[in-house]
Amino acid sequence: MATLTAQQLVMDVPGRPAGRPLDLTIEPGQRWGILGPNGAGKTTLLHTLAGLRSPRAGQVLLDGRALPALSHRRLARQRAVVFQERQDSFPATVMETALIGRHPYLSPWQWEGREDHRRALAALEALGLTPLRDRLVSTLSGGERQRVALATALTQAPSLWLVDEPTNHLDLHHQVAVMALLAEQADRGAAVVMCLHDLNLAARWCDHLLLLYPDGELCFGPAADMLVPSALEALYGQRLAVGQVDGAPVFVPTGGLPANKE
Protein backbone atom coordinates (compact mmCIF):
# COMPACT_ATOMS: atom_id res chain seq x y z
CA MET A 1 0.00 0.00 0.00
CA ALA A 2 1.22 3.52 -0.75
CA THR A 3 -0.10 6.99 -0.12
CA LEU A 4 1.35 9.78 -2.23
CA THR A 5 1.06 13.34 -0.97
CA ALA A 6 1.86 16.59 -2.73
CA GLN A 7 2.42 19.43 -0.27
CA GLN A 8 2.36 22.98 -1.60
CA LEU A 9 3.86 21.50 -4.75
CA VAL A 10 4.83 23.83 -7.60
CA MET A 11 6.18 21.91 -10.56
CA ASP A 12 8.95 23.38 -12.65
CA VAL A 13 7.67 23.93 -16.17
CA PRO A 14 10.53 25.65 -18.04
CA GLY A 15 9.81 29.25 -19.00
CA ARG A 16 6.44 29.34 -17.27
CA PRO A 17 5.49 31.32 -14.17
CA ALA A 18 4.73 29.22 -11.10
CA GLY A 19 1.21 27.79 -11.09
CA ARG A 20 -1.02 27.38 -8.07
CA PRO A 21 0.58 25.18 -5.39
CA LEU A 22 -0.90 21.71 -5.28
CA ASP A 23 -2.02 20.01 -2.07
CA LEU A 24 -3.20 16.55 -2.96
CA THR A 25 -3.32 13.08 -1.43
CA ILE A 26 -3.54 9.96 -3.57
CA GLU A 27 -4.73 7.02 -1.50
CA PRO A 28 -4.25 3.29 -2.02
CA GLY A 29 -6.93 1.92 -4.33
CA GLN A 30 -7.57 5.22 -6.09
CA ARG A 31 -7.36 5.70 -9.86
CA TRP A 32 -6.37 9.24 -10.78
CA GLY A 33 -6.38 10.68 -14.27
CA ILE A 34 -4.43 13.82 -15.18
CA LEU A 35 -6.11 15.63 -18.07
CA GLY A 36 -5.07 18.69 -20.02
CA PRO A 37 -4.12 19.93 -23.48
CA ASN A 38 -0.72 19.35 -25.08
CA GLY A 39 2.02 21.16 -23.20
CA ALA A 40 -0.10 21.81 -20.09
CA GLY A 41 2.47 20.02 -17.94
CA LYS A 42 0.96 16.56 -17.37
CA THR A 43 4.22 14.69 -17.92
CA THR A 44 6.12 17.26 -15.86
CA LEU A 45 3.66 16.78 -13.01
CA LEU A 46 3.84 12.98 -13.27
CA HIS A 47 7.64 13.04 -13.21
CA THR A 48 7.61 15.45 -10.28
CA LEU A 49 5.25 13.12 -8.37
CA ALA A 50 7.65 10.27 -9.22
CA GLY A 51 10.63 12.16 -7.81
CA LEU A 52 12.32 12.27 -11.21
CA ARG A 53 12.11 16.07 -11.45
CA SER A 54 12.69 18.55 -8.66
CA PRO A 55 9.75 20.82 -7.93
CA ARG A 56 10.12 24.59 -7.90
CA ALA A 57 8.58 24.60 -4.43
CA GLY A 58 6.94 22.22 -2.00
CA GLN A 59 7.48 18.49 -1.75
CA VAL A 60 6.16 15.03 -2.55
CA LEU A 61 5.83 12.42 0.19
CA LEU A 62 5.41 8.68 -0.06
CA ASP A 63 3.78 7.25 3.04
CA GLY A 64 4.63 10.44 4.90
CA ARG A 65 8.32 10.59 3.95
CA ALA A 66 9.76 13.07 1.47
CA LEU A 67 10.91 11.32 -1.73
CA PRO A 68 14.56 12.46 -1.51
CA ALA A 69 14.76 10.86 1.96
CA LEU A 70 13.81 7.43 0.61
CA SER A 71 16.39 4.90 -0.56
CA HIS A 72 16.59 4.26 -4.31
CA ARG A 73 15.84 0.60 -3.69
CA ARG A 74 12.68 1.31 -1.72
CA LEU A 75 11.46 3.76 -4.37
CA ALA A 76 12.32 1.31 -7.14
CA ARG A 77 10.25 -1.38 -5.45
CA GLN A 78 7.28 0.78 -4.54
CA ARG A 79 6.70 3.01 -7.49
CA ALA A 80 6.64 2.16 -11.18
CA VAL A 81 6.92 4.84 -13.83
CA VAL A 82 5.80 4.06 -17.36
CA PHE A 83 7.13 6.71 -19.71
CA GLN A 84 5.44 8.18 -22.76
CA GLU A 85 8.56 7.76 -24.89
CA ARG A 86 11.23 5.13 -24.46
CA GLN A 87 14.53 4.22 -26.03
CA ASP A 88 16.10 0.80 -26.14
CA SER A 89 19.70 1.48 -25.25
CA PHE A 90 20.81 -2.14 -25.51
CA PRO A 91 19.38 -5.18 -27.28
CA ALA A 92 17.10 -7.24 -25.02
CA THR A 93 14.28 -9.70 -25.51
CA VAL A 94 10.76 -9.13 -24.24
CA MET A 95 11.33 -11.61 -21.38
CA GLU A 96 14.68 -10.02 -20.41
CA THR A 97 13.02 -6.62 -20.39
CA ALA A 98 10.13 -7.78 -18.20
CA LEU A 99 12.64 -9.28 -15.76
CA ILE A 100 14.14 -5.83 -15.23
CA GLY A 101 11.08 -5.25 -13.05
CA ARG A 102 12.60 -7.70 -10.53
CA HIS A 103 15.96 -5.91 -10.27
CA PRO A 104 14.98 -3.79 -7.24
CA TYR A 105 14.47 -7.08 -5.36
CA LEU A 106 17.84 -8.61 -6.25
CA SER A 107 21.19 -7.94 -4.64
CA PRO A 108 24.10 -6.87 -6.88
CA TRP A 109 25.25 -9.71 -9.19
CA GLN A 110 22.33 -11.93 -8.10
CA TRP A 111 20.56 -13.70 -10.99
CA GLU A 112 16.80 -13.74 -11.27
CA GLY A 113 15.31 -16.84 -9.64
CA ARG A 114 12.36 -19.11 -10.31
CA GLU A 115 9.87 -16.74 -8.63
CA ASP A 116 11.18 -13.77 -10.64
CA HIS A 117 10.68 -15.74 -13.86
CA ARG A 118 7.21 -16.80 -12.76
CA ARG A 119 6.22 -13.19 -12.15
CA ALA A 120 7.64 -12.00 -15.46
CA LEU A 121 5.88 -14.77 -17.37
CA ALA A 122 2.60 -13.96 -15.62
CA ALA A 123 3.00 -10.29 -16.54
CA LEU A 124 3.71 -11.15 -20.19
CA GLU A 125 0.62 -13.34 -20.21
CA ALA A 126 -1.50 -10.55 -18.68
CA LEU A 127 -0.40 -8.18 -21.45
CA GLY A 128 -0.88 -10.75 -24.21
CA LEU A 129 2.87 -10.92 -24.89
CA THR A 130 3.61 -14.62 -24.31
CA PRO A 131 4.09 -15.40 -28.02
CA LEU A 132 6.60 -12.52 -28.25
CA ARG A 133 8.69 -13.42 -25.19
CA ASP A 134 11.86 -14.26 -27.16
CA ARG A 135 11.64 -11.36 -29.63
CA LEU A 136 14.03 -8.43 -29.43
CA VAL A 137 12.14 -5.40 -28.16
CA SER A 138 13.70 -3.33 -30.95
CA THR A 139 11.73 -5.43 -33.49
CA LEU A 140 8.32 -4.78 -31.88
CA SER A 141 5.57 -2.44 -33.00
CA GLY A 142 4.74 0.69 -31.00
CA GLY A 143 1.75 -0.94 -29.29
CA GLU A 144 3.71 -4.09 -28.48
CA ARG A 145 6.48 -2.00 -26.91
CA GLN A 146 3.93 -0.10 -24.87
CA ARG A 147 2.63 -3.42 -23.51
CA VAL A 148 6.19 -4.56 -22.72
CA ALA A 149 6.70 -1.38 -20.67
CA LEU A 150 3.49 -2.11 -18.76
CA ALA A 151 4.47 -5.78 -18.30
CA THR A 152 7.82 -4.67 -16.84
CA ALA A 153 5.97 -2.46 -14.37
CA LEU A 154 3.62 -5.33 -13.52
CA THR A 155 6.61 -7.62 -12.88
CA GLN A 156 7.87 -4.99 -10.46
CA ALA A 157 4.64 -5.34 -8.42
CA PRO A 158 4.58 -1.68 -7.34
CA SER A 159 2.14 -0.17 -4.88
CA LEU A 160 2.21 3.10 -6.82
CA TRP A 161 1.77 3.27 -10.60
CA LEU A 162 2.64 6.51 -12.42
CA VAL A 163 1.78 5.97 -16.07
CA ASP A 164 2.12 8.47 -18.91
CA GLU A 165 -0.57 7.82 -21.50
CA PRO A 166 -1.02 4.10 -20.85
CA THR A 167 -3.05 3.61 -24.02
CA ASN A 168 -0.51 5.26 -26.34
CA HIS A 169 -0.17 3.22 -29.58
CA LEU A 170 -2.79 0.69 -28.42
CA ASP A 171 -5.73 -0.55 -30.46
CA LEU A 172 -9.22 -0.44 -28.92
CA HIS A 173 -9.07 -3.97 -27.51
CA HIS A 174 -5.71 -3.40 -25.84
CA GLN A 175 -6.79 0.04 -24.57
CA VAL A 176 -9.62 -1.56 -22.65
CA ALA A 177 -7.43 -4.47 -21.50
CA VAL A 178 -4.78 -2.11 -20.15
CA MET A 179 -7.29 0.13 -18.38
CA ALA A 180 -8.87 -2.98 -16.84
CA LEU A 181 -5.43 -4.16 -15.71
CA LEU A 182 -4.71 -0.81 -14.03
CA ALA A 183 -8.15 -0.90 -12.40
CA GLU A 184 -7.41 -4.39 -11.11
CA GLN A 185 -4.13 -3.15 -9.63
CA ALA A 186 -6.07 -0.40 -7.85
CA ASP A 187 -8.64 -2.94 -6.62
CA ARG A 188 -5.72 -4.84 -5.09
CA GLY A 189 -4.66 -1.71 -3.21
CA ALA A 190 -2.24 0.07 -5.55
CA ALA A 191 -2.51 3.81 -6.10
CA VAL A 192 -2.69 4.54 -9.83
CA VAL A 193 -2.01 7.89 -11.51
CA MET A 194 -2.17 8.23 -15.28
CA CYS A 195 -1.94 11.02 -17.82
CA LEU A 196 -4.69 10.60 -20.37
CA HIS A 197 -5.79 12.29 -23.56
CA ASP A 198 -8.92 10.21 -23.99
CA LEU A 199 -11.76 11.78 -22.01
CA ASN A 200 -13.93 8.72 -22.44
CA LEU A 201 -11.35 6.36 -20.97
CA ALA A 202 -10.89 8.83 -18.11
CA ALA A 203 -14.64 9.01 -17.51
CA ARG A 204 -15.01 5.24 -17.48
CA TRP A 205 -11.90 4.15 -15.61
CA CYS A 206 -10.79 6.96 -13.26
CA ASP A 207 -12.39 7.69 -9.92
CA HIS A 208 -10.51 10.97 -9.47
CA LEU A 209 -9.37 13.55 -12.01
CA LEU A 210 -6.96 16.46 -12.03
CA LEU A 211 -7.52 19.04 -14.74
CA LEU A 212 -4.38 20.93 -15.66
CA TYR A 213 -4.63 24.21 -17.56
CA PRO A 214 -1.82 25.65 -19.69
CA ASP A 215 -1.47 28.68 -17.36
CA GLY A 216 -0.69 26.41 -14.39
CA GLU A 217 -4.20 26.60 -12.95
CA LEU A 218 -5.60 23.26 -11.86
CA CYS A 219 -8.57 21.68 -10.19
CA PHE A 220 -9.10 18.16 -8.97
CA GLY A 221 -11.54 15.92 -7.16
CA PRO A 222 -13.85 12.94 -7.65
CA ALA A 223 -14.31 12.21 -11.35
CA ALA A 224 -18.06 12.88 -11.27
CA ASP A 225 -17.38 16.44 -10.04
CA MET A 226 -14.72 17.11 -12.68
CA LEU A 227 -16.54 15.79 -15.74
CA VAL A 228 -18.47 19.01 -16.21
CA PRO A 229 -18.82 19.68 -19.95
CA SER A 230 -18.25 23.46 -19.66
CA ALA A 231 -15.04 22.89 -17.65
CA LEU A 232 -13.77 20.30 -20.11
CA GLU A 233 -14.61 22.53 -23.07
CA ALA A 234 -12.60 25.33 -21.45
CA LEU A 235 -9.74 22.91 -20.75
CA TYR A 236 -9.40 21.81 -24.35
CA GLY A 237 -10.81 24.86 -26.17
CA GLN A 238 -13.16 22.44 -27.89
CA ARG A 239 -16.95 22.13 -28.07
CA LEU A 240 -18.14 18.73 -26.79
CA ALA A 241 -21.38 16.82 -27.20
CA VAL A 242 -22.16 14.65 -24.18
CA GLY A 243 -24.00 11.35 -24.04
CA GLN A 244 -24.35 8.45 -21.67
CA VAL A 245 -23.34 4.83 -22.31
CA ASP A 246 -23.58 2.08 -19.71
CA GLY A 247 -23.83 4.66 -16.94
CA ALA A 248 -20.67 6.55 -17.92
CA PRO A 249 -20.59 9.91 -19.70
CA VAL A 250 -19.30 9.92 -23.25
CA PHE A 251 -17.77 13.01 -24.83
CA VAL A 252 -17.67 13.61 -28.57
CA PRO A 253 -15.83 16.63 -30.00
CA THR A 254 -17.97 18.65 -32.39
CA GLY A 255 -16.89 21.23 -34.92
CA GLY A 256 -17.61 24.34 -32.91
CA LEU A 257 -15.70 26.40 -30.41
CA PRO A 258 -16.79 26.17 -26.76
CA ALA A 259 -19.62 28.49 -25.76
CA ASN A 260 -17.27 30.88 -23.93
CA LYS A 261 -15.18 31.42 -27.11
CA GLU A 262 -17.98 32.08 -29.59
Ligand SMILES: Nc1ncnc2c1ncn2[C@@H]1O[C@H](COP(=O)(O)OP(=O)(O)OP(=O)(O)O)[C@@H](O)[C@H]1O
Ligand atom coordinates in the same frame (compact mmCIF):
# COMPACT_ATOMS: atom_id res chain seq x y z
N1 LIG B 1 13.54 20.29 -20.87
C1 LIG B 1 12.66 21.20 -21.28
N2 LIG B 1 13.08 22.38 -21.79
C2 LIG B 1 12.19 23.31 -22.22
N3 LIG B 1 10.86 23.16 -22.14
C3 LIG B 1 10.40 22.01 -21.65
C4 LIG B 1 11.27 20.97 -21.18
N4 LIG B 1 10.50 19.95 -20.73
C5 LIG B 1 9.22 20.32 -20.91
N5 LIG B 1 9.15 21.55 -21.47
C6 LIG B 1 7.94 22.30 -21.80
O1 LIG B 1 7.10 22.25 -20.67
C7 LIG B 1 5.73 22.21 -21.08
C8 LIG B 1 5.04 21.04 -20.40
O2 LIG B 1 5.52 19.83 -20.99
P1 LIG B 1 4.86 18.43 -20.64
O3 LIG B 1 5.59 17.38 -21.43
O4 LIG B 1 4.81 18.28 -19.17
O5 LIG B 1 3.38 18.63 -21.19
P2 LIG B 1 2.20 17.56 -21.39
O6 LIG B 1 0.97 18.19 -20.80
O7 LIG B 1 2.61 16.24 -20.88
O8 LIG B 1 2.09 17.56 -22.98
P3 LIG B 1 1.61 16.41 -24.03
O9 LIG B 1 0.12 16.28 -23.87
O10 LIG B 1 1.96 17.03 -25.35
O11 LIG B 1 2.36 15.16 -23.74
C9 LIG B 1 5.75 22.12 -22.60
O12 LIG B 1 5.48 23.41 -23.12
C10 LIG B 1 7.14 21.69 -22.93
O13 LIG B 1 7.55 22.17 -24.19
